[in-house]
Amino acid sequence: DIQMTQSPSTLSASVGDRVTITCRASQSISNWLAWYQQKPGKAPKLLIYRASSLESEVPSRFSGSESGTEFTLTISSLQPDDFATYYCQQYNSYPWTFGQGTKVEIK
Amino acid sequence: QVQLVESGGGVVQPERSLRLSCAFSGFYSTSYTIHWVRQAPARGLEWVTSISNGGHNQHYADSVKGRFTISRDNSKSTMYLEMSSLRIEDTAVYYCASRRDCSGGICYGLDSWGQGTLVTVSS
Numbered sequence: 529d530i531q532m533t534q535s536p537s538t539l540s541a542s543v544g545d546r547v548t549i550t551c552r553a554s555q556s557i558s559n560w561l562a563w564y565q566q567k568p569g570k571a572p573k574l575l576i577y578r579a580s581s582l583e584s585e586v587p588s589r590f591s592g593s594e595s596g597t598e599f600t601l602t603i604s605s606l607q608p609d610d611f612a613t614y615y616c617q618q619y620n621s622y623p624w625t626f627g628q629g630t631k632v633e634i635k
Numbered sequence: 636q637v638q639l640v641e642s643g644g645g646v647v648q649p650e651r652s653l654r655l656s657c658a659f660s661g662f663y664s665t666s667y668t669i670h671w672v673r674q675a676p677a678r679g680l681e682w683v684t685s686i687s688n689g690g691h692n693q694h695y696a697d698s699v700k701g702r703f704t705i706s707r708d709n710s711k712s713t714m715y716l717e718m719s720s721l722r723i724e725d726t727a728v729y730y731c732a733s734r735r736d737c738s739g740g741i742c743y744g745l746d747s748w749g750q751g752t753l754v755t756v757s758s
Contacts, residue, residue, distance in 0.1 A: 562744030571748035622694040624682040
């Protein structure tokens with residue numbers, strides 16, 4: 529199975545900060561990687577697919593990039609609504625696997 | 636707009652069985668694969684299983700293989716997850732999620748989710 533290693537596990541930041549979350553795959557997944565945002569008690573929400581494609585109606589401050597097996601989610605200017613937990617997920621091959629999650633907290 | 640509604644969660648004893656349902660709507664002119672993703676209390680997301688639009692292709696996580704069975708009845712717009720030999724560690728919120736099939740070489744993430752249904756395995 530492909531392992532997804534996400535870092536950091538927790539991130540403290542202020543409104544307006546630029547935030548970066550990293551996800552590393554244990555083997556090549558091409559660019560079949562998605563990013564999700566989850567708020568407490570709610571279902572996850574798709575933000576990014578195919579490593580860097582922005583899902584419809586997701587604000588443009590969210591962006592994704594890739595370099596080999598390392599993937600990055602960037603929030604260019606953190607907004608109050610962005611405090612949540614973020615997960616990466618590979619869908620290159622079954623079983624699909626998620627990263628452990630990154631909780632973005634208010635500093 | 637795709638809508639997914641899970642039902643069937645509850646409290647069940649270890650080694651017993653339970654069936655979850657996911658009613659879906661809004662799949663117009665596009666094929667969708669439907670998935671189950673679970674989240675144990677205060678834990679991360681775990682992909683569980685998926686079924687193709689026609690129901691012929693299923694995949695399972697190793698943790699549930701041989702115990703869980705996914706199926707779908709498109710005439711009833713419902714997908715099912717039969718869970719047997721339940722374990723304490725199967726306790727989780729179970730989400731139904733969908734992904735539109737790949738098109739033009741582009742494959743998407745899980746773009747629609749239900750609200751989740753809680754399964755508690757306890758004696």
